[in-house]
Amino acid sequence: MMSERETERELLLPGDEIEETGVKPGEGTFKKNGKIYAAKLGVKTVRDGYVNVAAQSGRYDPSEGDKVIGTVTDIDPSYWTVDVNAPFPAVLHVNDVPWRVDYGDTSSYIEVGDALLLRITDVDEQNKMQISIDEEGLRKLEGGQIIEIAPSQVPRIIGRGGSMISMLKKYTGCKIFVGQNGRIWIDGDLEGQYLVIKAIEMIEENAQALGLTDAVENFLKEETGKEFDD
Amino acid sequence: MGSNKDIDLIEDGKRLDGRDFDELREISIDAGVLKRADGSAYLEWGKNKIMAAVYGPREMHPRHAQETTKAVVRARYNMAAFSVPDRKRPGPDRRSTEISKLVSEALEKVVFTENYPRSVIDVFIEVLQASAGTRCGGLTAASVALADAGIPMSDMVASCASGKIEGEVVLDLGKNEDNYGQADVPVGYIPRSDELCLLQMDGNLTQEEYEKAMEMSIDACKDIHEIQRGALRERYSTELQEEEITKASEGVE
Numbered sequence: 001m002m003s004e005r006e007t008e009r010e011l012l013l014p015g016d017e018i019e020e021t022g023v024k025p026g027e028g029t030f031k032k033n034g035k036i037y038a039a040k041l042g043v044k045t046v047r048d049g050y051v052n053v054a055a056q057s058g059r060y061d062p063s064e065g066d067k068v069i070g071t072v073t074d075i076d077p078s079y080w081t082v083d084v085n086a087p088f089p090a091v092l093h094v095n096d097v098p099w100r101v102d103y104g105d106t107s108s109y110i111e112v113g114d115a116l117l118l119r120i121t122d123v124d125e126q127n128k129m130q131i132s133i134d135e136e137g138l139r140k141l142e143g144g145q146i147i148e149i150a151p152s153q154v155p156r157i158i159g160r161g162g163s164m165i166s167m168l169k170k171y172t173g174c175k176i177f178v179g180q181n182g183r184i185w186i187d188g189d190l191e192g193q194y195l196v197i198k199a200i201e202m203i204e205e206n207a208q209a210l211g212l213t214d215a216v217e218n219f220l221k222e223e224t225g226k227e228f229d230d
Numbered sequence: 231m232g233s234n235k236d237i238d239l240i241e242d243g244k245r246l247d248g249r250d251f252d253e254l255r256e257i258s259i260d261a262g263v264l265k266r267a268d269g270s271a272y273l274e275w276g277k278n279k280i281m282a283a284v285y286g287p288r289e290m291h292p293r294h295a296q297e298t299t300k301a302v303v304r305a306r307y308n309m310a311a312f313s314v315p316d317r318k319r320p321g322p323d324r325r326s327t328e329i330s331k332l333v334s335e336a337l338e339k340v341v342f343t344e345n346y347p348r349s350v351i352d353v354f355i356e357v358l359q360a361s362a363g364t365r366c367g368g369l370t371a372a373s374v375a376l377a378d379a380g381i382p383m384s385d386m387v388a389s390c391a392s393g394k395i396e397g398e399v400v401l402d403l404g405k406n407e408d409n410y411g412q413a414d415v416p417v418g419y420i421p422r423s424d425e426l427c428l429l430q431m432d433g434n435l436t437q438e439e440y441e442k443a444m445e446m447s448i449d450a451c452k453d454i455h456e457i458q459r460g461a462l463r464e465r466y467s468t469e470l471q472e473e474e475i476t477k478a479s480e481g482v483e
Contacts, residue, residue, distance in 0.1 A: 014340075030382075
Protein backbone atom coordinates (compact mmCIF):
# COMPACT_ATOMS: atom_id res chain seq x y z
CA MET A 1 0.00 0.00 0.00
CA MET A 2 2.71 2.45 0.93
CA SER A 3 4.43 2.19 -2.40
CA GLU A 4 1.22 3.16 -4.20
CA ARG A 5 1.08 6.46 -2.43
CA GLU A 6 2.66 9.39 -4.17
CA THR A 7 4.27 12.21 -2.29
CA GLU A 8 3.19 15.42 -3.98
CA ARG A 9 -0.32 16.41 -4.91
CA GLU A 10 -0.63 18.58 -7.94
CA LEU A 11 -4.04 19.55 -9.28
CA LEU A 12 -4.23 19.23 -13.04
CA LEU A 13 -6.97 20.59 -15.31
CA PRO A 14 -7.93 19.23 -18.73
CA GLY A 15 -5.31 20.21 -21.29
CA ASP A 16 -2.52 20.87 -18.77
CA GLU A 17 0.87 19.74 -19.94
CA ILE A 18 2.53 17.18 -17.67
CA GLU A 19 6.21 17.91 -17.42
CA GLU A 20 7.55 14.55 -16.43
CA THR A 21 10.36 12.86 -18.24
CA GLY A 22 10.80 9.18 -18.90
CA VAL A 23 7.19 8.21 -18.28
CA LYS A 24 4.43 6.86 -20.47
CA PRO A 25 0.95 8.36 -20.64
CA GLY A 26 -1.42 6.36 -18.43
CA GLU A 27 -4.96 6.68 -17.16
CA GLY A 28 -6.54 10.13 -17.57
CA THR A 29 -3.87 11.48 -19.90
CA PHE A 30 -3.28 11.85 -23.61
CA LYS A 31 -0.28 12.36 -25.82
CA LYS A 32 -0.05 14.89 -28.62
CA ASN A 33 3.01 15.98 -30.58
CA GLY A 34 5.28 14.12 -28.18
CA LYS A 35 3.93 15.87 -25.10
CA ILE A 36 1.75 14.41 -22.37
CA TYR A 37 -1.34 16.30 -21.24
CA ALA A 38 -3.97 15.77 -18.55
CA ALA A 39 -7.27 14.66 -20.02
CA LYS A 40 -9.33 15.39 -16.96
CA LEU A 41 -9.45 17.26 -13.72
CA GLY A 42 -7.46 15.34 -11.17
CA VAL A 43 -4.27 14.70 -9.30
CA LYS A 44 -1.03 13.57 -10.88
CA THR A 45 0.32 10.21 -9.81
CA VAL A 46 3.36 8.39 -11.12
CA ARG A 47 3.44 4.63 -10.86
CA ASP A 48 5.37 1.87 -12.65
CA GLY A 49 6.68 4.23 -15.31
CA TYR A 50 3.23 5.60 -16.14
CA VAL A 51 1.90 9.02 -15.29
CA ASN A 52 -1.79 8.99 -14.40
CA VAL A 53 -4.38 11.58 -13.51
CA ALA A 54 -6.63 10.36 -10.70
CA ALA A 55 -10.09 11.83 -11.06
CA GLN A 56 -11.34 14.12 -8.29
CA SER A 57 -14.95 14.24 -9.38
CA GLY A 58 -17.54 12.72 -11.61
CA ARG A 59 -19.20 9.41 -12.18
CA TYR A 60 -17.95 6.00 -11.20
CA ASP A 61 -15.47 4.74 -13.77
CA PRO A 62 -15.52 0.96 -13.50
CA SER A 63 -12.20 -0.82 -13.38
CA GLU A 64 -11.29 -4.45 -13.12
CA GLY A 65 -11.09 -5.80 -9.59
CA ASP A 66 -13.33 -3.20 -7.95
CA LYS A 67 -15.76 -4.37 -5.30
CA VAL A 68 -19.07 -2.65 -5.84
CA ILE A 69 -22.71 -2.75 -4.78
CA GLY A 70 -25.20 -3.32 -7.57
CA THR A 71 -28.94 -3.58 -7.84
CA VAL A 72 -30.66 -6.01 -10.18
CA THR A 73 -32.74 -4.27 -12.84
CA ASP A 74 -33.72 -7.10 -15.20
CA ILE A 75 -33.80 -10.88 -15.42
CA ASP A 76 -33.16 -13.10 -18.44
CA PRO A 77 -33.23 -16.92 -18.66
CA SER A 78 -29.44 -17.08 -18.34
CA TYR A 79 -28.30 -13.79 -16.84
CA TRP A 80 -29.24 -10.81 -14.68
CA THR A 81 -28.78 -7.18 -15.60
CA VAL A 82 -27.24 -5.21 -12.76
CA ASP A 83 -26.94 -1.47 -12.29
CA VAL A 84 -23.57 -0.66 -10.71
CA ASN A 85 -23.77 3.13 -11.06
CA ALA A 86 -21.50 3.02 -14.13
CA PRO A 87 -22.29 4.48 -17.56
CA PHE A 88 -23.61 1.04 -18.49
CA PRO A 89 -25.49 -1.79 -16.85
CA ALA A 90 -23.43 -4.89 -16.17
CA VAL A 91 -24.32 -8.46 -16.96
CA LEU A 92 -24.17 -11.16 -14.29
CA HIS A 93 -24.08 -14.51 -16.04
CA VAL A 94 -25.25 -17.74 -14.35
CA ASN A 95 -21.65 -19.00 -14.52
CA ASP A 96 -20.60 -16.20 -12.20
CA VAL A 97 -22.85 -17.09 -9.29
CA PRO A 98 -22.09 -19.65 -6.58
CA TRP A 99 -25.18 -21.71 -7.36
CA ARG A 100 -25.99 -24.08 -10.21
CA VAL A 101 -28.77 -22.29 -12.02
CA ASP A 102 -30.79 -24.10 -14.67
CA TYR A 103 -31.76 -22.25 -17.83
CA GLY A 104 -34.85 -20.17 -17.11
CA ASP A 105 -34.54 -20.59 -13.36
CA THR A 106 -32.66 -17.34 -12.70
CA SER A 107 -35.49 -15.62 -10.84
CA SER A 108 -35.57 -18.20 -8.06
CA TYR A 109 -32.07 -17.16 -6.98
CA ILE A 110 -31.88 -13.41 -7.53
CA GLU A 111 -34.82 -11.14 -8.19
CA VAL A 112 -35.26 -7.66 -9.61
CA GLY A 113 -34.50 -5.12 -6.91
CA ASP A 114 -32.06 -7.31 -4.99
CA ALA A 115 -28.83 -5.68 -3.89
CA LEU A 116 -25.62 -7.57 -4.54
CA LEU A 117 -22.05 -7.28 -3.39
CA LEU A 118 -20.03 -7.88 -6.55
CA ARG A 119 -16.61 -7.80 -8.07
CA ILE A 120 -15.99 -6.37 -11.51
CA THR A 121 -14.00 -9.06 -13.26
CA ASP A 122 -13.55 -7.46 -16.66
CA VAL A 123 -14.17 -4.19 -18.50
CA ASP A 124 -13.59 -4.20 -22.25
CA GLU A 125 -12.95 -1.27 -24.59
CA GLN A 126 -16.64 -1.20 -25.46
CA ASN A 127 -17.28 -0.51 -21.77
CA LYS A 128 -18.99 -3.85 -21.42
CA MET A 129 -18.57 -5.25 -17.96
CA GLN A 130 -18.33 -8.73 -16.54
CA ILE A 131 -19.23 -9.08 -12.89
CA SER A 132 -19.07 -11.95 -10.47
CA ILE A 133 -20.60 -12.85 -7.14
CA ASP A 134 -18.88 -16.23 -6.98
CA GLU A 135 -16.12 -15.42 -4.53
CA GLU A 136 -15.47 -15.46 -0.81
CA GLY A 137 -17.20 -12.49 0.81
CA LEU A 138 -19.40 -11.63 -2.13
CA ARG A 139 -23.12 -12.17 -1.67
CA LYS A 140 -26.66 -10.97 -1.89
CA LEU A 141 -27.19 -8.16 0.61
CA GLU A 142 -30.19 -8.75 2.84
CA GLY A 143 -31.57 -6.21 5.28
CA GLY A 144 -30.03 -2.84 6.00
CA GLN A 145 -30.07 0.05 3.62
CA ILE A 146 -27.97 1.52 0.84
CA ILE A 147 -26.98 5.14 0.51
CA GLU A 148 -25.09 6.82 -2.31
CA ILE A 149 -22.17 9.22 -2.19
CA ALA A 150 -19.93 10.66 -4.89
CA PRO A 151 -17.44 7.92 -5.93
CA SER A 152 -14.59 10.42 -5.50
CA GLN A 153 -15.49 10.66 -1.80
CA VAL A 154 -15.06 6.93 -1.21
CA PRO A 155 -11.44 7.20 0.00
CA ARG A 156 -12.51 9.76 2.62
CA ILE A 157 -15.28 7.57 3.98
CA ILE A 158 -12.82 4.71 4.32
CA GLY A 159 -10.11 6.89 5.80
CA ARG A 160 -6.41 6.31 6.13
CA GLY A 161 -5.89 2.58 6.13
CA GLY A 162 -9.60 2.09 6.84
CA SER A 163 -9.48 4.16 10.05
CA MET A 164 -12.71 6.08 9.45
CA ILE A 165 -14.80 3.09 8.53
CA SER A 166 -13.59 0.91 11.40
CA MET A 167 -14.33 3.72 13.81
CA LEU A 168 -17.89 3.99 12.50
CA LYS A 169 -18.35 0.26 12.97
CA LYS A 170 -16.84 0.31 16.45
CA TYR A 171 -19.14 3.02 17.78
CA THR A 172 -22.40 2.07 16.09
CA GLY A 173 -22.10 -1.70 15.96
CA CYS A 174 -23.33 -1.58 12.38
CA LYS A 175 -22.16 -3.69 9.50
CA ILE A 176 -20.94 -1.35 6.77
CA PHE A 177 -19.62 -1.99 3.30
CA VAL A 178 -18.34 0.79 1.07
CA GLY A 179 -18.44 -0.06 -2.63
CA GLN A 180 -15.98 1.59 -4.98
CA ASN A 181 -18.95 2.86 -6.98
CA GLY A 182 -20.04 5.17 -4.17
CA ARG A 183 -22.77 2.97 -2.74
CA ILE A 184 -22.64 2.21 0.95
CA TRP A 185 -24.55 -0.64 2.58
CA ILE A 186 -25.36 -0.23 6.25
CA ASP A 187 -26.99 -2.82 8.48
CA GLY A 188 -27.62 -2.79 12.20
CA ASP A 189 -30.14 -1.34 14.63
CA LEU A 190 -31.98 1.75 13.40
CA GLU A 191 -30.29 4.06 15.86
CA GLY A 192 -26.88 2.90 14.61
CA GLN A 193 -27.83 3.20 10.95
CA TYR A 194 -29.03 6.72 11.57
CA LEU A 195 -25.74 7.64 13.23
CA VAL A 196 -23.68 6.16 10.40
CA ILE A 197 -25.64 8.19 7.85
CA LYS A 198 -25.24 11.35 9.91
CA ALA A 199 -21.50 10.74 10.20
CA ILE A 200 -21.17 10.09 6.46
CA GLU A 201 -23.01 13.33 5.71
CA MET A 202 -20.59 15.06 8.04
CA ILE A 203 -17.60 13.57 6.20
CA GLU A 204 -19.05 14.56 2.82
CA GLU A 205 -19.60 18.16 3.87
CA ASN A 206 -16.24 18.62 5.57
CA ALA A 207 -14.18 16.36 3.37
CA GLN A 208 -11.26 18.77 3.19
CA ALA A 209 -11.22 19.72 6.87
CA LEU A 210 -8.16 18.89 8.89
CA GLY A 211 -8.72 16.61 11.86
CA LEU A 212 -11.89 15.23 10.38
CA THR A 213 -11.45 11.82 11.97
CA ASP A 214 -11.31 13.41 15.43
CA ALA A 215 -14.39 15.53 14.74
CA VAL A 216 -16.34 12.47 13.65
CA GLU A 217 -15.11 10.53 16.68
CA ASN A 218 -16.28 13.28 19.02
CA PHE A 219 -19.66 13.30 17.33
CA LEU A 220 -19.99 9.54 17.73
CA LYS A 221 -18.84 9.67 21.37
CA GLU A 222 -21.44 12.29 22.15
CA GLU A 223 -24.25 10.48 20.40
CA THR A 224 -23.54 6.97 21.67
CA GLY A 225 -22.04 7.74 25.06
CA LYS A 226 -19.44 5.08 24.36
CA GLU A 227 -15.74 5.47 25.16
CA PHE A 228 -12.93 3.48 23.71
CA ASP A 229 -9.35 3.64 24.91
CA ASP A 230 -6.91 3.09 22.11
CA MET B 231 -28.49 43.79 -37.28
CA GLY B 232 -30.62 46.84 -37.18
CA SER B 233 -28.78 50.09 -37.48
CA ASN B 234 -30.36 53.07 -35.87
CA LYS B 235 -28.82 56.48 -36.45
CA ASP B 236 -30.64 57.89 -33.42
CA ILE B 237 -28.65 55.84 -30.94
CA ASP B 238 -25.05 56.70 -30.17
CA LEU B 239 -23.14 53.59 -29.21
CA ILE B 240 -19.79 55.34 -28.88
CA GLU B 241 -19.15 58.55 -26.99
CA ASP B 242 -15.69 60.11 -26.53
CA GLY B 243 -13.98 56.93 -27.68
CA LYS B 244 -15.75 54.86 -25.01
CA ARG B 245 -18.72 52.57 -25.29
CA LEU B 246 -22.09 53.14 -23.63
CA ASP B 247 -21.13 51.21 -20.52
CA GLY B 248 -17.77 52.95 -20.33
CA ARG B 249 -15.72 50.10 -21.75
CA ASP B 250 -12.82 50.39 -24.18
CA PHE B 251 -13.20 48.77 -27.59
CA ASP B 252 -11.19 45.71 -26.54
CA GLU B 253 -12.54 45.35 -23.02
CA LEU B 254 -14.60 42.43 -21.75
CA ARG B 255 -17.52 42.75 -19.39
CA GLU B 256 -16.87 41.39 -15.91
CA ILE B 257 -16.90 37.59 -15.78
CA SER B 258 -17.10 35.34 -12.75
CA ILE B 259 -17.50 31.57 -12.67
CA ASP B 260 -18.27 29.17 -9.82
CA ALA B 261 -17.69 25.46 -10.39
CA GLY B 262 -19.53 22.60 -8.72
CA VAL B 263 -22.58 24.53 -7.53
CA LEU B 264 -25.19 21.78 -7.98
CA LYS B 265 -25.05 18.72 -5.76
CA ARG B 266 -27.28 16.45 -7.84
CA ALA B 267 -25.49 16.97 -11.15
CA ASP B 268 -22.25 15.15 -12.01
CA GLY B 269 -20.72 18.52 -12.80
CA SER B 270 -21.94 22.10 -12.84
CA ALA B 271 -20.95 25.72 -13.20
CA TYR B 272 -22.57 29.08 -12.63
CA LEU B 273 -21.44 32.00 -14.71
CA GLU B 274 -22.06 35.71 -14.49
CA TRP B 275 -20.95 37.69 -17.50
CA GLY B 276 -21.97 41.32 -17.31
CA LYS B 277 -25.70 41.06 -16.70
CA ASN B 278 -25.90 37.50 -18.02
CA LYS B 279 -26.58 34.77 -15.47
CA ILE B 280 -26.15 31.25 -16.74
CA MET B 281 -26.21 27.85 -15.06
CA ALA B 282 -24.72 24.78 -16.71
CA ALA B 283 -25.11 21.18 -15.50
CA VAL B 284 -23.59 17.97 -16.84
CA TYR B 285 -24.91 14.45 -16.40
CA GLY B 286 -23.07 11.41 -17.60
CA PRO B 287 -21.58 9.65 -19.35
CA ARG B 288 -24.69 7.52 -19.04
CA GLU B 289 -26.66 5.11 -21.14
CA MET B 290 -28.17 6.78 -24.20
CA HIS B 291 -31.92 6.75 -24.50
CA PRO B 292 -33.50 6.47 -27.03
CA ARG B 293 -31.38 3.51 -28.02
CA HIS B 294 -31.49 4.29 -31.76
CA ALA B 295 -29.62 7.52 -31.08
CA GLN B 296 -26.62 5.63 -29.66
CA GLU B 297 -23.36 5.76 -31.55
CA THR B 298 -21.58 2.42 -31.44
CA THR B 299 -18.09 3.90 -31.46
CA LYS B 300 -18.41 7.07 -29.40
CA ALA B 301 -20.42 9.04 -26.88
CA VAL B 302 -22.84 11.68 -28.00
CA VAL B 303 -22.55 15.12 -26.45
CA ARG B 304 -26.10 16.37 -26.15
CA ALA B 305 -26.37 19.99 -25.07
CA ARG B 306 -29.65 21.72 -24.40
CA TYR B 307 -29.72 25.49 -24.32
CA ASN B 308 -32.79 26.93 -22.66
CA MET B 309 -33.83 30.43 -21.73
CA ALA B 310 -35.97 30.92 -18.64
CA ALA B 311 -39.28 32.66 -19.18
CA PHE B 312 -38.06 35.49 -16.96
CA SER B 313 -34.64 35.86 -18.58
CA VAL B 314 -35.62 38.69 -20.95
CA PRO B 315 -37.60 41.93 -20.53
CA ASP B 316 -40.68 40.56 -22.32
CA ARG B 317 -41.61 37.11 -21.14
CA LYS B 318 -39.95 34.42 -23.23
CA ARG B 319 -42.44 31.80 -24.32
CA PRO B 320 -41.11 28.64 -22.67
CA GLY B 321 -39.91 25.67 -24.66
CA PRO B 322 -37.56 25.04 -27.54
CA ASP B 323 -37.72 27.39 -30.48
CA ARG B 324 -35.75 28.00 -33.66
CA ARG B 325 -33.04 29.96 -31.91
CA SER B 326 -32.49 27.68 -28.91
CA THR B 327 -32.46 24.60 -31.14
CA GLU B 328 -29.70 26.22 -33.19
CA ILE B 329 -27.66 27.14 -30.14
CA SER B 330 -28.09 23.65 -28.63
CA LYS B 331 -26.73 22.14 -31.81
CA LEU B 332 -23.75 24.43 -32.11
CA VAL B 333 -22.79 24.08 -28.47
CA SER B 334 -23.04 20.28 -28.76
CA GLU B 335 -20.75 20.32 -31.76
CA ALA B 336 -18.28 22.73 -30.20
CA LEU B 337 -17.98 20.59 -27.05
CA GLU B 338 -17.76 17.36 -29.03
CA LYS B 339 -14.51 18.71 -30.50
CA VAL B 340 -12.77 18.63 -27.11
CA VAL B 341 -14.41 15.68 -25.33
CA PHE B 342 -12.78 12.26 -25.79
CA THR B 343 -16.07 10.75 -26.92
CA GLU B 344 -14.39 7.54 -28.07
CA ASN B 345 -13.86 6.57 -24.42
CA TYR B 346 -17.57 6.01 -23.87
CA PRO B 347 -19.16 4.21 -26.81
CA ARG B 348 -22.96 3.99 -26.87
CA SER B 349 -23.38 6.55 -24.12
CA VAL B 350 -24.47 10.15 -23.85
CA ILE B 351 -23.09 13.15 -22.02
CA ASP B 352 -25.93 15.52 -21.27
CA VAL B 353 -25.19 19.21 -20.93
CA PHE B 354 -27.94 21.52 -19.75
CA ILE B 355 -27.51 25.25 -20.15
CA GLU B 356 -30.10 27.38 -18.42
CA VAL B 357 -30.06 31.09 -19.09
CA LEU B 358 -31.53 32.76 -16.03
CA GLN B 359 -30.90 36.30 -17.15
CA ALA B 360 -29.92 37.31 -20.66
CA SER B 361 -28.10 40.39 -21.84
CA ALA B 362 -26.32 39.60 -25.14
CA GLY B 363 -23.70 36.90 -25.58
CA THR B 364 -25.55 34.02 -23.93
CA ARG B 365 -24.36 31.43 -26.43
CA CYS B 366 -20.75 32.32 -25.64
CA GLY B 367 -21.50 32.39 -21.93
CA GLY B 368 -23.33 29.08 -22.17
CA LEU B 369 -20.46 27.42 -23.98
CA THR B 370 -17.92 28.82 -21.51
CA ALA B 371 -19.95 27.64 -18.51
CA ALA B 372 -20.64 24.24 -20.09
CA SER B 373 -16.89 23.65 -20.53
CA VAL B 374 -16.28 24.27 -16.84
CA ALA B 375 -19.20 21.99 -15.93
CA LEU B 376 -17.74 19.22 -18.12
CA ALA B 377 -14.36 19.50 -16.44
CA ASP B 378 -16.08 19.53 -13.04
CA ALA B 379 -17.87 16.32 -14.04
CA GLY B 380 -14.48 14.66 -14.57
CA ILE B 381 -15.14 14.10 -18.25
CA PRO B 382 -11.97 13.39 -20.25
CA MET B 383 -11.32 16.21 -22.67
CA SER B 384 -8.37 17.72 -24.50
CA ASP B 385 -9.03 21.26 -23.25
CA MET B 386 -11.77 23.59 -22.11
CA VAL B 387 -13.48 25.69 -24.74
CA ALA B 388 -13.47 29.42 -24.11
CA SER B 389 -15.93 31.51 -26.01
CA CYS B 390 -16.42 35.19 -26.71
CA ALA B 391 -17.95 37.46 -29.34
CA SER B 392 -16.72 40.52 -31.11
CA GLY B 393 -18.50 42.74 -33.60
CA LYS B 394 -18.89 46.13 -35.15
CA ILE B 395 -20.67 49.18 -33.83
CA GLU B 396 -20.69 52.55 -35.55
CA GLY B 397 -17.93 51.34 -37.87
CA GLU B 398 -15.62 50.32 -35.03
CA VAL B 399 -14.61 46.74 -34.29
CA VAL B 400 -15.30 46.03 -30.62
CA LEU B 401 -15.10 43.08 -28.25
CA ASP B 402 -17.95 41.40 -26.36
CA LEU B 403 -21.05 43.26 -27.50
CA GLY B 404 -23.46 44.43 -24.82
CA LYS B 405 -27.21 44.39 -25.20
CA ASN B 406 -27.66 47.69 -27.03
CA GLU B 407 -24.57 47.12 -29.14
CA ASP B 408 -25.95 43.75 -30.17
CA ASN B 409 -29.36 45.19 -31.03
CA TYR B 410 -28.19 48.30 -32.84
CA GLY B 411 -24.70 47.32 -34.00
CA GLN B 412 -23.63 46.28 -37.48
CA ALA B 413 -22.07 42.86 -36.91
CA ASP B 414 -21.74 40.16 -34.27
CA VAL B 415 -19.18 37.33 -34.50
CA PRO B 416 -19.28 34.70 -31.73
CA VAL B 417 -16.16 32.53 -31.51
CA GLY B 418 -15.38 29.32 -29.64
CA TYR B 419 -11.65 28.81 -29.11
CA ILE B 420 -9.53 25.88 -27.92
CA PRO B 421 -6.38 27.45 -26.47
CA ARG B 422 -4.16 24.36 -26.20
CA SER B 423 -4.37 23.45 -29.87
CA ASP B 424 -5.09 26.99 -31.12
CA GLU B 425 -8.26 25.87 -32.91
CA LEU B 426 -11.75 27.23 -33.42
CA CYS B 427 -14.81 25.14 -32.64
CA LEU B 428 -17.48 27.80 -33.09
CA LEU B 429 -17.66 30.62 -35.61
CA GLN B 430 -20.73 32.49 -36.70
CA MET B 431 -21.31 35.89 -38.22
CA ASP B 432 -24.36 38.05 -38.14
CA GLY B 433 -24.02 41.22 -40.23
CA ASN B 434 -21.14 42.24 -42.46
CA LEU B 435 -17.45 42.87 -41.93
CA THR B 436 -14.65 43.62 -44.39
CA GLN B 437 -11.74 41.22 -44.36
CA GLU B 438 -9.61 43.64 -42.35
CA GLU B 439 -12.38 44.14 -39.83
CA TYR B 440 -12.91 40.41 -39.60
CA GLU B 441 -9.24 39.77 -38.94
CA LYS B 442 -9.18 42.44 -36.28
CA ALA B 443 -12.31 40.98 -34.66
CA MET B 444 -10.80 37.49 -34.61
CA GLU B 445 -7.61 38.71 -33.03
CA MET B 446 -9.59 40.50 -30.32
CA SER B 447 -11.81 37.48 -29.67
CA ILE B 448 -8.96 35.03 -29.44
CA ASP B 449 -7.01 37.23 -27.03
CA ALA B 450 -10.15 37.56 -24.91
CA CYS B 451 -10.78 33.81 -25.03
CA LYS B 452 -7.32 33.24 -23.56
CA ASP B 453 -8.25 35.51 -20.64
CA ILE B 454 -11.60 33.72 -20.25
CA HIS B 455 -9.78 30.39 -20.24
CA GLU B 456 -7.78 31.60 -17.23
CA ILE B 457 -11.01 32.53 -15.44
CA GLN B 458 -12.38 29.05 -16.17
CA ARG B 459 -9.24 27.44 -14.76
CA GLY B 460 -9.35 29.69 -11.73
CA ALA B 461 -12.91 28.59 -10.97
CA LEU B 462 -11.90 24.92 -10.99
CA ARG B 463 -8.75 25.52 -8.95
CA GLU B 464 -10.75 27.33 -6.31
CA ARG B 465 -13.24 24.49 -6.15
CA TYR B 466 -10.70 21.68 -5.90
CA SER B 467 -7.40 22.85 -4.48
CA THR B 468 -8.63 22.95 -0.86
CA GLU B 469 -9.89 19.41 -1.13
CA LEU B 470 -6.42 18.15 -1.83
CA GLN B 471 -4.93 19.15 1.48
CA GLU B 472 -5.85 16.18 3.57
CA GLU B 473 -6.92 13.67 1.03
CA GLU B 474 -5.79 10.12 0.94
CA ILE B 475 -6.25 7.43 -1.62
CA THR B 476 -7.09 4.09 -0.16
CA LYS B 477 -8.38 1.29 -2.27
CA ALA B 478 -11.62 -0.14 -0.95
CA SER B 479 -11.19 -3.08 -3.25
CA GLU B 480 -8.93 -4.59 -0.62
CA GLY B 481 -12.21 -5.50 1.02
CA VAL B 482 -13.26 -3.18 3.77
CA GLU B 483 -16.05 -4.76 5.74
